[in-house]
Amino acid sequence: MRGAARYGIEHELALLYPDGSLADFAVLTHDAVAAIVDELPDFPDGQRDLRIGDAGIRRKHWYAEGYERLGDDGELARFDPKGIEIRTAVHDSAAAAGAALTAAASRLAEVARRHGLRPVAVGHHPLRSSYRLDPPPNAHERALMASSPEERTAPLHMVTWGPDLNLSFPGAGTDPAVLADAAAKLTHYSPYLVPWSFSSPFRDGRPWGGLSARTFRRTGLRPAALAYLEPGAPLLPTDPSLVRHAGIPGEIGRIEFKAFDAVPVIEGEEPAAGCGTGLPGALLSLLTGLLRDGTLPGRRRTPDPAAHRRSALLGWTDAAVRAGSRAVLAAAETALRAEPDHAGGLALLRERLERRDTPAARMLDRYRSGGGIAGVAP
Template identity: 75%
Template sequence: MTGGPGVIVRGPVRYGIEHELALLRADGSLADFATLSHAEVAAVVDELPELPDDQHDLRIGDAGIRCKRWYAEGYERLDEHGELWRFDPKGIEIRTAVHDSVEAAESALCADAELLARVAARHGLRPVAFGFHPARSAYRLDPPANAHERTLMASSPEERTAHLHMVTWGPDLNLSFPECGTDPADLADAAAKLTYYSPYLVPWSFSSPFRDGRPWVGESARTSRRTGPRPAALAYLDPAATLLPTDPSLTRHAAIPGEIGRIEFKAFDAVAVLPGEEPADGGRAGLPGALLSLLTGVLRDGTLTGRRRTPDALAHRRAALRGWSDPAIRSGSQAVLDAAATALRGEPGHLERLASLQVLLTRRENPATRMLARHRAGGGIPGIVTAPHGA
């Protein structure tokens, strides 16, 4: 759907980042759900500090796995009574507490990522950021879902498609606007705006140009496979509010008071926050913060009129396949960047970060293009170990 300019958010912004990371072993192979045990991930997380002061911002979850800012990310298998009986990990996630600036959120994330990298190295693991599993395209429940799990899957579009996330990695970038209130219609409008413009926002993050052990036909196998069946953006509402009946969801009830009013963008590929997380040479620091500034500007803008309650899967596939080589995608990215810059005029920190995105757009450069260039130069595919020549 499209409409008028809708709600323009104003005032201060609060930020949080959820950062998913894959894990490589010392030989360069990917430690995934088929080869990685929950005990291995738990051994890393157990060494990291528990900081109770953050709990008012962070959800723990029913299974109790998310007790820290770092936790095992994966798929929870439940028995017929709804009790956790197995956990299949896909990596580790870092989540920040909520901060009053992009700089503070990104600084906190970098500090936690550095600590994770040091601890993981002691266990023979290296956290890396890429968007799609380079060798496996699917995760299948084995054994098949039981009656309780099937009921859970039917409870929401996201539960039904939860298995898709097991072969993908990417950040959730969270924004809230304390002075704008928590009106459900306003929050849904903000999420619908980001959903509409998502195909033009995501190319900056593309980091999944490999699939099934070889270069994929485009730059983001993650976007092509995932966005459409799963949301691009979510608005978190008061538990008493009525949710919009969309598939996938656009609105969700907040699980804790601190989530009410949060806008969460979920469609970016994984992006590195540290040089060590970059799976190809030439990583660029500060991309998560720049993307937060971009989302801030789009939501503060009053000229972009597009709105969609569900992602345009075809537009996302077009962006995933062609990236900025497609004139329409490139033009759309330039339009959202220009609108964001205009909306944030007078805020130097935001504008400096947006200028870094302009450089990437002008060069048509993102993590995927660097990964492909490294592969063409003989650098292989991150996460796949190739036998030495003659072996």
């Protein structure tokens, strides 16, 4: 992909109560989340490239994230929240998108604190492995769930958190084949991209044996990457989807990477000391370099479940996973040699890789030292 790139970030966060327990869909109400969002400012000029949605929940840069239960008439009947999502406007650099996210996350943390809640970046629910639709889906909801692979597996997202990192290259055009190829490249190399973000070493109240329960459970059922095409463009029949039609004009040409675990943006979101910040912008640089690279040949229309599970279980302790991560990082560094604005982010990723340093590893170290599990009250 050539030409100037544009960037946006969507950042999902879980919420903790003062006692350290997770404020999840079983106890958290939409009103409680709405009270936080209501205190946050409107940014009407920043909404040109952002979708609001039929229910009107996504009317700000912060909104309640969760599951919409619909009535027989298709109208919103109930909203079960799993946390709060932040989304930035579209920016002309990865650094600017990262800075906008940091500012929004800091403001959210300040307001949430007044409501007795703290945002935290974890990839998988530390206690629950499923979200049960109660009551069971009605006819309208069943029809919606049958409309796409993503709608069918939507309940799974209620026990996971992760960012959507969005890139577009306006000068490269909107050819569906080019966009699908970009998404297929990210999908192929996803098992080697995701370890930088791993933040879900706990499940069902204990270590599950790996580093990313989110990756292990959902990648393959849900997309690693999506490309957004002009309405009316032909769609590839894949399960999960690789391409979909844009819902608003600002989405046309967008390439969205969806497979990372949630990563901290500000220090207060850290699930364990030392996880560090700056990862979202660095990962945007990595994706940019991988899409600019012309040497790596791999393409997949659907994620490789076995490769993702190996990566989720072993991370960089596995020589093949480590080699794959080194290869994508080296390709990105070479492709971005003439774009020095990306150098700092890529250096951060190289340092993390060489030290095999992930949020999940730090969370496990904290647990083994008696520090407990983020989201589980002591």
